[in-house]
Amino acid sequence: METIEKRKWSVNSVLLVLLFTLFGAFAVFPIVTLIIASFKPAQELMRFGLNLKIDPALFSFKNYAYLFTGESLYLTWYWNSLLISAVFTVLCLLLSSMVGYGLAVYQFRFRNLVFVLVLVMTMIPIEIIILPLYKLSITLNLINSMWGIILPFVVAPLPIFFFRQYASGLPRDFLDAARVDGCTELGTFFRIMMPLMAPAFSSMAILQALFSWNNFLWPLIVLRTNEQLTIPIGLATLLTPYGNNFDMLIAGAVLAILPILAVFLFFQKYFIEGMTAGGVKG
Amino acid sequence: MESTSPATSTKTGGFKGRKLTGILYSKKIAPWFFILPFLISFALFFVYPVISAMNMSFQQVLPGQVEYIGLENYEKLWNPIFWKAIVNSSKYTLYTLLILIPVPLVLAVFLNSKAMMLRNFFRSTLFIPALTSVVVAGTVFRLAFGELEGSLMNTIAVSIGFEPQRWLRREELAMFALVLLACWRWIGVNLLYFMAGLQNIPIELYESAEIDGANTWNKFSRITLPLLKPISIYVFTISIYGGYSMFTESYMLWAGNRSPNDIGLTIVGYLYRNGLEQNNLGLGSAVGIVLLLITFAITIVQLKLFGMFRKEE
Numbered sequence: 001m002e003t004i005e006k007r008k009w010s011v012n013s014v015l016l017v018l019l020f021t022l023f024g025a026f027a028v029f030p031i032v033t034l035i036i037a038s039f040k041p042a043q044e045l046m047r048f049g050l051n052l053k054i055d056p057a058l059f060s061f062k063n064y065a066y067l068f069t070g071e072s073l074y075l076t077w078y079w080n081s082l083l084i085s086a087v088f089t090v091l092c093l094l095l096s097s098m099v100g101y102g103l104a105v106y107q108f109r110f111r112n113l114v115f116v117l118v119l120v121m122t123m124i125p126i127e128i129i130i131l132p133l134y135k136l137s138i139t140l141n142l143i144n145s146m147w148g149i150i151l152p153f154v155v156a157p158l159p160i161f162f163f164r165q166y167a168s169g170l171p172r173d174f175l176d177a178a179r180v181d182g183c184t185e186l187g188t189f190f191r192i193m194m195p196l197m198a199p200a201f202s203s204m205a206i207l208q209a210l211f212s213w214n215n216f217l218w219p220l221i222v223l224r225t226n227e228q229l230t231i232p233i234g235l236a237t238l239l240t241p242y243g244n245n246f247d248m249l250i251a252g253a254v255l256a257i258l259p260i261l262a263v264f265l266f267f268q269k270y271f272i273e274g275m276t277a278g279g280v281k282g
Numbered sequence: 283m284e285s286t287s288p289a290t291s292t293k294t295g296g297f298k299g300r301k302l303t304g305i306l307y308s309k310k311i312a313p314w315f316f317i318l319p320f321l322i323s324f325a326l327f328f329v330y331p332v333i334s335a336m337n338m339s340f341q342q343v344l345p346g347q348v349e350y351i352g353l354e355n356y357e358k359l360w361n362p363i364f365w366k367a368i369v370n371s372s373k374y375t376l377y378t379l380l381i382l383i384p385v386p387l388v389l390a391v392f393l394n395s396k397a398m399m400l401r402n403f404f405r406s407t408l409f410i411p412a413l414t415s416v417v418v419a420g421t422v423f424r425l426a427f428g429e430l431e432g433s434l435m436n437t438i439a440v441s442i443g444f445e446p447q448r449w450l451r452r453e454e455l456a457m458f459a460l461v462l463l464a465c466w467r468w469i470g471v472n473l474l475y476f477m478a479g480l481q482n483i484p485i486e487l488y489e490s491a492e493i494d495g496a497n498t499w500n501k502f503s504r505i506t507l508p509l510l511k512p513i514s515i516y517v518f519t520i521s522i523y524g525g526y527s528m529f530t531e532s533y534m535l536w537a538g539n540r541s542p543n544d545i546g547l548t549i550v551g552y553l554y555r556n557g558l559e560q561n562n563l564g565l566g567s568a569v570g571i572v573l574l575l576i577t578f579a580i581t582i583v584q585l586k587l588f589g590m591f592r593k594e595e
Contacts, residue, residue, distance in 0.1 A: 012395075013398065013399050016397060016398050016399075017398075017399055019392070020389075020392075020400075020404040020408075023389065023404075023408055023469070024404055024407040024408060026466065027407055027408050027410055027470065028407060028410060030411070030419070030422040030423070030426070030466065031411075033422070033434075034418070034421075034422050037425075045425070046430070047430075049426070049432040049433040049436075049437065050422065050425050050426055050433075051434070051437075095319040095323075098316045098317075098319060099317050099319055101316055102312075103317065105313075106309065106312060106316070108313040108314070114317055114320070114321075118320065121324065121328055123581070124574065125523050125573065125577060126527075127527040127529065127570070128335060128570040128573055128574050129328070129331035129332055129335055129570070130553075130570075131335060131338070131553070131558075131563050131566045131567050131570060132330070132331035132332075132334035132335045132338065133331050134557075135334070135338075135563065136326075136327075136331065136334075152323075152327040154323070155322075155323035155324070155327075184307055185306065185307060185308070185309065185311075185312035185315075186306065186312070186315070210413065213415070214414075214416070214417075216416055216417060216530045216533075231415075232415045232416075232417040235417050235418075235421070236533070236534065239421070239424070239534070239538075240537055240538065241536075241537050241538055244537070246425075250421070253417070253418040253421055256415065257414055257418060261410070261413060264410070264413055268406060272409075272474055275412075275474050275475075276474055276475055
C-alpha cells in the first residue's frame with residue numbers, strides 16, 4: 001500500500017511529525033541529560049541541575065574511572081547482574097517452554113485446569129506474597145544468594161502463555177514424523193520442536209533478561225551484603241536521605257543502560273514481539 | 283526437516299517390552315513431565331505463599347513464637363497512615379489510567395495513519411524509556427524535581443512565571459512527579475500494545491466504510507475504538523495492577539521508604555515498612571491481603587462493566 005501511494009509531505013504529516021518529535025524529545029531528554037551529567041563533576045550537578053550544557057572545560061571521565069577503582073564495588077555488582085540475568089533467562093526459557101509445549105501439544109486430564117492456574121498466577125500482584133516468600137527463603141536458606149533471587153520467579157506465567165500459543169501454531173507433521181522415526185517424547189521436544197520455536201525463544205529471552213536486569217523489589221529483600229548486590233540495588237544504596245553519591249550513581253546508571261540499549265537497537269523486532277505477547281490473543 | 287532418530291529407532295511401534303522404553307515413549311506420562319516445573323513452582327512459590335499470607339495476617343509473628351490474634355492486625359490497619367497509603371495508590375492508579383490509556387491510544391492511531399513519516403523511528407524512540415530500570419529513571423526524576431533553584435523543573439517553573447517549588451515536599455506536586463515518571467516510562471509500552479491491536483483490524487473494514495461515506499471521526503469511533511476493546515481491557519487491567527502495586531518509583535524519588543508526611547507512601551510501601559523494616563510479618567501480610575481484595579474487587583467490577591458492553595454487540 002505504501003509503495004503505491006508514496007507517502008507525501010502534507011500539512012497533516014508535518015503536524016504529526018512535529019507532535020511525535022515533541023513526545024520523542026520528552027522520552028529521550030532525561031537519558032541524554034543523564035549521559036551529559038555523567039561526564040561532569042557532581043558539584044556541578046548539584047549547583048545547576050540536569051541540563052544540556054556541554055562545557056569542554058568540565059568534561060572528564062573521572063566518574064567512570066572511579067567505578068573501576070578498587071574502592072567501588074560497581075564491577076562486582078555488574079558481574080552479579082550479568083550472571084543472575086543469564087542464569088535466570090536460560091532457566092526461565094527452558095522450563096517455561098517445556099510447560100508451554102506440554103500444554104499445547106498433549107491431551108491429558110486437567111490440561112485446562114493447569115492452564116487456568118497459569119492465568120490465575122498472572123492475576124495476582126506478586127507484591128502480595130513477598131512476605132511469605134521472604135520467610136520461605138529464610139527456611140530454604142536462599143537469603144543473600146543468587147538462587148534466592150532466581151528460583152521463586154523462574155517458572156513465569158507470561159512466557160508459559162507465550163510458548164503455549166506459539167507451540168499450538170506449529171505443524172503437527174514434524175511431531176508425527178519424529179514419533180514414527182522412533183524419537184522419544186523428550187527427544188522430539190529437544191531435537192525437533194525446540195529448534196522450531198526459535199523465534200519465540202528470542203522474544204522471550206530479551207524480555208526476561210530485561211526483567212531480570214532491572215528487577216528491584218525482590219532482590220532488595222533477598223540481598224544483604226554489599227558484595228552480593230545487583231546493579232539496581234547497588235545504585236539505590238548510593239542514594240540515602242543523608243547524602244547522595246551522585247558521581248558514582250550517574251555514571252553507573254549510564255553503564256547499566258548501555259547493554260540494554262545495544263540489544264534493543266539490534267533486536268528490536270523480537271523486543272516488540274515479546275512485549276506485546278501478553279496482550280495479543282492468539 | 284530431517285528427523286534423525288536415536289539408536290533405538292529399530293524398536294519402535296507398539297513396543298512395550300521394557301519398562302524404561304515404555305516410559306520414554308508414553309504419551310500419557312510425557313505431558314506430566316513437561317508441566318512438572320510449573321506444578322512444583324506453583325505449589326511452592328505461589329499457593330503456599332498465598333495461603334501463608336492469609337494465615338499470617340491473623341497471627342502475631344515473632345521469632346520462635348507465633349500466636350493467633352484473630353482480626354487484630356486488620357483492626358490495626360484502621361489508621362490514618364494506611365488510609366493515606368490507599369488514597370495515594372488509588373490516586374496514582376487513577377491518574378495513570380486517565381493518561382496512559384487515551385494518550386497512547388491516540389498516538390498509536392496517528393502512528394498507524396498513512397500520512398505518518400518515520401513510523402518505526404518514533405515507535406522505537408518512545409519505547410526507549412521502558413528499557414531503563416526504575417532506579418535509573420528515579421535518579422533522573424529526583425534530580426529534575428530537586429529543590430534548588432537550578433533544578434530542571436524549577437528552571438521551567440520560573441521561565442513560565444511561577445515561583446521555584448519544593449517539588450517532593452508538597453502533596454500535589456509529589457503526585458505530579460510520580461505520575462510524570464510513570465508516563466515517561468509507560469507511554470511507549472502501551473503504544474506498542476495499541477499498535478499491535480490496530481494491526482489486527484482488517485483494512486477492508488475501513489475501505490468499505492469509506493465507500494459508505496464515513497469520515498475520519500466515524501471510522502475512529504465506529505471501527506477503531508470497538509475493535510481495540512480487547513487490547514484496551516488488557517492494558518486497563520495491567521495498568522490497575524501496576525498502579526496499585528507501585529513501590530519502587532516512590533522508593534527512588536525519596537531515596538528510601540520515608541517521604542515527608544508520607545506523601546509518597548503507597549500500599550506496598552506500607553507493607554514493606556511494617557513487614558520488613560519493622561519486622562511485623564503479621565501486620566504486613568494483612569496489608570497484602572487488603573491489596574489483594576482491592577485489586578480483586580476492581581477486576582470484578584471492571585469485568586462486569588466490559589461484559590455488559592459485550593452483550594450489546
